[in-house]
Amino acid sequence: MTDTMSAPPPARAVAAPRRTPARRASAWLSAHPRFRLAFLLTAPLFWLGVVYIVALVLLLVTAFWTVDSFTGEIVTEWTLDNIVTVLTGALYQTVTLRTVGVALLVTIIDVAVALPIAFYMAKVASPRAQRFLVIAILMPLWASYLVKAYAWRSVLSQEGILEWILAPFGLHTPGYGLTATVITLSYLWLPYVILPIYAGLERVPDSLLEASADLGGKSWRTLGSVVLPLAFPAIIAGTIFAFSLSLGDYITVNIVGGASQMLGNLVYTNVGAANNLPLAAAIALIPIVIIFGYLALVRRTGALNNL
Amino acid sequence: MMRTSRGARIAATALAVGSIAVLAGCGTSSGGGAAPSEAAEELGDYEGQVSILAWPGYVEDGSNDPAVDWVTGFEDETGCEVTSKSYGTSDEAVNLMKTGDYDVLAASGDATLRLIAAGDVAPVNTDLIPSYAGVYDFLKEKDWNSVDGQSYGVPHGYGANLLLYNTEVVSPAPTSWDVVFDGASAYSGKITAYDSPIYIADAAVYLMAHQPDLGIENPYALDEDQFQAAVDLLKEQRQHVGEYWSDYLKEIQAFETGDSVAGTTWQVIQNSLAAESAPTEAVLPEEGATGWSDTWMIASAAKNPNCAYAWLDWIASPEVNAQATAYFGEAPSSQDACDYREDCEAYHAGDADYASQIWYWTTPIAECVDGRTDVECVDYADWTAAWAEIKG
Numbered sequence: 001m002t003d004t005m006s007a008p009p010p011a012r013a014v015a016a017p018r019r020t021p022a023r024r025a026s027a028w029l030s031a032h033p034r035f036r037l038a039f040l041l042t043a044p045l046f047w048l049g050v051v052y053i054v055a056l057v058l059l060l061v062t063a064f065w066t067v068d069s070f071t072g073e074i075v076t077e078w079t080l081d082n083i084v085t086v087l088t089g090a091l092y093q094t095v096t097l098r099t100v101g102v103a104l105l106v107t108i109i110d111v112a113v114a115l116p117i118a119f120y121m122a123k124v125a126s127p128r129a130q131r132f133l134v135i136a137i138l139m140p141l142w143a144s145y146l147v148k149a150y151a152w153r154s155v156l157s158q159e160g161i162l163e164w165i166l167a168p169f170g171l172h173t174p175g176y177g178l179t180a181t182v183i184t185l186s187y188l189w190l191p192y193v194i195l196p197i198y199a200g201l202e203r204v205p206d207s208l209l210e211a212s213a214d215l216g217g218k219s220w221r222t223l224g225s226v227v228l229p230l231a232f233p234a235i236i237a238g239t240i241f242a243f244s245l246s247l248g249d250y251i252t253v254n255i256v257g258g259a260s261q262m263l264g265n266l267v268y269t270n271v272g273a274a275n276n277l278p279l280a281a282a283i284a285l286i287p288i289v290i291i292f293g294y295l296a297l298v299r300r301t302g303a304l305n306n307l
Numbered sequence: 308m309m310r311t312s313r314g315a316r317i318a319a320t321a322l323a324v325g326s327i328a329v330l331a332g333c334g335t336s337s338g339g340g341a342a343p344s345e346a347a348e349e350l351g352d353y354e355g356q357v358s359i360l361a362w363p364g365y366v367e368d369g370s371n372d373p374a375v376d377w378v379t380g381f382e383d384e385t386g387c388e389v390t391s392k393s394y395g396t397s398d399e400a401v402n403l404m405k406t407g408d409y410d411v412l413a414a415s416g417d418a419t420l421r422l423i424a425a426g427d428v429a430p431v432n433t434d435l436i437p438s439y440a441g442v443y444d445f446l447k448e449k450d451w452n453s454v455d456g457q458s459y460g461v462p463h464g465y466g467a468n469l470l471l472y473n474t475e476v477v478s479p480a481p482t483s484w485d486v487v488f489d490g491a492s493a494y495s496g497k498i499t500a501y502d503s504p505i506y507i508a509d510a511a512v513y514l515m516a517h518q519p520d521l522g523i524e525n526p527y528a529l530d531e532d533q534f535q536a537a538v539d540l541l542k543e544q545r546q547h548v549g550e551y552w553s554d555y556l557k558e559i560q561a562f563e564t565g566d567s568v569a570g571t572t573w574q575v576i577q578n579s580l581a582a583e584s585a586p587t588e589a590v591l592p593e594e595g596a597t598g599w600s601d602t603w604m605i606a607s608a609a610k611n612p613n614c615a616y617a618w619l620d621w622i623a624s625p626e627v628n629a630q631a632t633a634y635f636g637e638a639p640s641s642q643d644a645c646d647y648r649e650d651c652e653a654y655h656a657g658d659a660d661y662a663s664q665i666w667y668w669t670t671p672i673a674e675c676v677d678g679r680t681d682v683e684c685v686d687y688a689d690w691t692a693a694w695a696e697i698k699g
Contacts, residue, residue, distance in 0.1 A: 067688075073425055091696045157564040175496065176550055176566060255557075258550040261698050269695065275402045276691070 056288075063281035074277060082282035092266070096286055099262040102182055102253075103246035109186045110193040110242045111235060118194050119227070122201035123209070134198075137191050145188065149255045152184040156256055176258035184252050189245050193238035200234020201227070236298045243294060247287045263287055346430035346457070350613050356388040357614035360403055361413035362601070363555055364575045364635040365463070366391035375634050377627045384621070387614035395553035396503040397668065398691075404428070410609040411618050413463055415599040416451030417505050417668035417687075422604065423459055429607040430457045435616055438623035441641040445659040450676075451669060452602040460602035461619045464628070466637030466654065467598035467665045468501070468509065469589040471572035471580075473562065484513045484592045486569050488540055491547035498544065499558060499570030502551035504687065504694035505668055508597045509571060510537040510544075512666055516594040525677035526597065527669040534685040534693070541697045551698065562587050574636020598665035599637075638662070 017023060029036045063082050066075045086092045121133045140148065155162050156173050163173040174180055204227055212222040228235075250264025261269075263286055270280035298304065359366050366389065369376030378389045392409070394400045397418035404412060404427045414422060422428045433439040439461055446452075446462035453459060472481055477494065488510070491498050500506055511526035514536055521533050529537060549567055552558040555576050561567040562576075563585050577589035603622055605615045621627055623640060629647035632639040638654035645651035655661035669676055675684040685693075 091699065094699060153560075154564070158566050159564045259545065259548045259698060261695075266695060271402075275398055276688075 059281045059284060062278050063285060065278045067276050067278055082279050083285075085279065086282045086286065092283065092286070095261060095263055095266055096290075098178070098260070099247060099264075099287070100290065102178060102185070102262065103243050105182050106185045106189065106246045107193075107239045107242040109182070110190055111197075111239060113186070113190060114193040114197050114238060115235070118197040118201050121194075121198050122204075123206070137194050140187075141191055146251070148188060149184060149252050152180070152187065152252075153255050156180045156183070176256050178257065178260050180256040180258070181253045181260065181262075184256050185246050185249060186242075188252065189242045192241035192245065196237040196241070197231065197234050200231045200237070204230045233301055236301050237304075240295070240298065244291050247290060346432035347435060347612060347616065348432065350435055350616055352613060353385050353387050353617060354611035354614050355386055356390065357411060357611045357618055358409045359389060359391040359411045359413075359618065360400060360409040361391060361393060361411075362415075362635070363393040363395075365393070365413050365601075365631060367631070367634060375630075377622075377630050380627070381618065381621045385614060385617045387611070387617060389618075395555070397505065398503065399553075401425075401427075404606065407606070407608045410606055410611045410615040412604050412606065413601050414460075414604055415601050415668045416449075417670045419451045419459065419602055419604065420454075420670050423454055426607055428459055428604040429609070431460050431605055431619070433458050433461070436461060436620045436623065438620050438625075438628075438641075441625060441643045442623060443641060443657060443659075445662060446600065446640055449600070451600060451667065460604035461623045462640040463601040463603055463622065464632035464635065464637040464640055465598060465600035465662060465665065465667065466574060466635070467591055467596040468571050469574060469577070469596065470592050471558075471562065471570055471577055471587055471589045473565065473568040473586055474588050475586045476565070476568040480588065480590070481569070482590065482593050484509070484594050484596075485517075487571070488513050488544055489517075491544055491569075494568050495547040497549050497566065497568040498547045499561060499567040500541075500544065500548055500551050501571045502553040502698075504690040505597070506571070507534075507537050507541065507690055507694065507697075508666060508668070508671075510540045512597055513594055514540065524679075525675075526666050527671045528675040528677035528679065528684050529671070530675070530679075530682040530684055534689075538693050538697060542699075545697055545699060559583075575634065578634075578636055596665060598667055600662075600667045601637075 029039070062074075064078050064080065066077065066079055066081060067073070068075055117133075117137075121130055125133060153176075154160050156176065157163070158173065158175065160173060166172060174183070208226050208230075209222055212226045217225065248264055250262060250268050253260060253262045253265060254268075263283060266283050267280045270276045270283065295304070366378060367375045368378035368389065368391075378391075381387065382389060392403070394403060397415050400412065400414055401418050401421050403409065404422060405425075412422070412428065414428075419428075442462050446465070448456065448458065449462075452462060470481060470484060470487070472486065474480070476497075477486065486494070487498050487500065501509070507529075508526040511523055511529055511533065514521055514533070515523045515526065518536065521536055523529065523533050550557075550561065552561070552567075552570075555573065558567065558570070558572065558576055559579050562580055563583060572589055574589060577587060580587045603619050605612065605619070609615050622631060625639075625641055625643035626647050628639050628641060629644035632644065633648050633650065636654075638656040639645060639648065639651070642657055645656055648656075651657070671684060671687050671690055673683050673686045675682065
């Protein structure tokens with residue numbers, strides 16, 4: 001004890017760091033955690049605020065303006081005309097119903113297809129097959145959205161491969177129209193539905209399935225009473241993707257939808273062709289309101305924790 | 308490690324703040340609503356580049372077909388590098404011009420007046436354009452390219468919206484628009500139509516011949532009753548329409564695969580289909596047709612006005628005009644251009660009587676363009692609203 005006390009102090013192995021301005025600043029930051037946090041978050045929050053919130057608010061505000069029909073200039077006078085038009089116009093009601101119908105159908109089809117695939121991936125497949133399946137499902141996401149939509153355009157055409165396959169059975173391709181739109185959208189959004197459901201099912205412990213079996217539960221009983229309740233939030237998360245993506249889509253319906261139009265098309269033609277930005281903004285509020293309604297509804301299921 | 312990540316973070320912050328500043332800048336600079344300036348008095352040096360907005364097939368640099376190229380010659384002669392964008396409908400063009408990104412624009416009659424009124428295009432001093440002298444007189448100083456005797460551009464070419472049909476499916480060969488209107492049910496689901504409110508005028512042209520009681524004198528001057536009749540006809544047609552087109556490539560593909568068998572078209576589409584030996588034919592039906600007479604205009608906010616004037620002169624010069632109008636399938640703007648084309652007869656180039664039979668696209672306004680003063684006509688805003696309803 002005394003030995004160590006009396007021993008000469010060891011030479012410092014590392015020299016004291018030079019006090020560069022950067023080091024001083026970092027020392028100061030380390031002593032002021034609140035400022036550090038503010039410094040870190042200001043830029044991204046500013047970004048979120050300007051690009052996201054302000055853009056949305058500007059959109060909202062534009063809906064209350066009008067356009068000079070001849071010159072196409074925006075007249076910044078407050079009016080409720082656009083909102084009233086959108087709420088009362090038969091056209092907008094029809095198109096809204098059609099769009100919601102398509103979105104619901106796409107969502108239902110996607111969930112129906114995704115559930116068995118996701119269950120197989122999460123609970124049945126070997127780890128090797130599992131990895132392969134995940135890659136297989138992610139693969140279509142590597143191709144451009146447009147390429148896939150145009151691919152479906154040629155598949156569904158009168159001389160397309162679908163007609164060729166179905167003809168021997170006396171069936172025909174649906175041609176371009178709402179059916180084609182539903183098929184194409186279901187294909188496009190399927191990966192976004194499979195992945196959250198797969199992730200959700202993977203979190204269901206195998207022991208619970210075994211426990212259910214030990215207690216005499218058959219496959220369907222286990223599925224209905226154990227798996228589905230546990231995976232429900234994940235399924236809802238998947239439906240949010242399919243539903244909201246379909247609701248805003250206008251390109252697919254333009255490519256394979258024939259003469260039908262959805263809300264996105266009305267927005268697009270009002271911005272692009274009709275040059276009526278205020279009316280377009282008013283129409284754009286419809287899907288926003290629907291999505292907010294849907295999100296409010298599913299918030300109760302706890303699915304938002306799964307996104 | 309710490310140092311780099313902190314550096315990266317600061318860089319990212321700087322980048323973020325910078326982009327916001329740029330975005331904010333963009334927000335205020337849009338919209339070229341300035342009142343039209345005076346026409347240029349004299350030309351200066353070429354700026355080295357020019358940005359052009361035009362219908363598809365108007366600015367060809369050989370990238371679609373190596374044999375079709377009149378941009379390279381211009382670039383070699385003037386040193387003005389050409390960037391171009393094509394549009395599908397006049398409304399799109401009006402909208403794109405508001406960005407202020409384009410120096411030169413080829414616009415049809417349903418866009419020109421709107422552009423002039425909005426101050427998006429500048430008066431053009433035709434004395435600075437040597438080729439202007441050769442242009443047909445019946446194309447000069449028209450309602451759609453001049454205001455109060457002041458020219459706003461150089462005529463390019465004119466043509467009619469034709470009826471395209473599949474020769475294997477549609478028989479007998481149609482000579483009337485009937486096949487896409489009252490007779491459309493025979494080809495239900497395979498009719499196509501141009502996706503723009505201006506297509507209502509096509510229905511009006513049909514009604515002029517088939518329902519004379521309506522008393523339509525000009526398809527762009529429709530009073531409430533006449534307009535309603537045209538809209539009803541189009542709603543009837545809607546049940547048989549397979550798809551509407553504004554992207555000409557989409558129509559080409561639909562006719563190739565047989566998804567569309569009859570509908571309105573441009574000659575250039577038929578030319579492309581013929582090149583692929585698709586079984587299609589385009590005719591000018593007996594009722595007459597709507598059509599276009601296009602004008603090259605200069606943006607009031609043009610960044611490269613000298614190159615813009617050079618382009619106007621270049622595209623109106625006989626050889627280039629012949630090449631460009633032949634490719635699109637329309638009549639050229641000058642008699643001299645016919646020396647470079649063999650099909651001028653087919654397009655009735657220079658035939659002022661024929662040219663007057665085509666109902667050139669014009670913006671419908673409340674003050675009837677056919678001269679009636681006792682009624683108010685339906686204006687373009689209502690055409691647009693009706694078009695959305697027709698599509699449903």
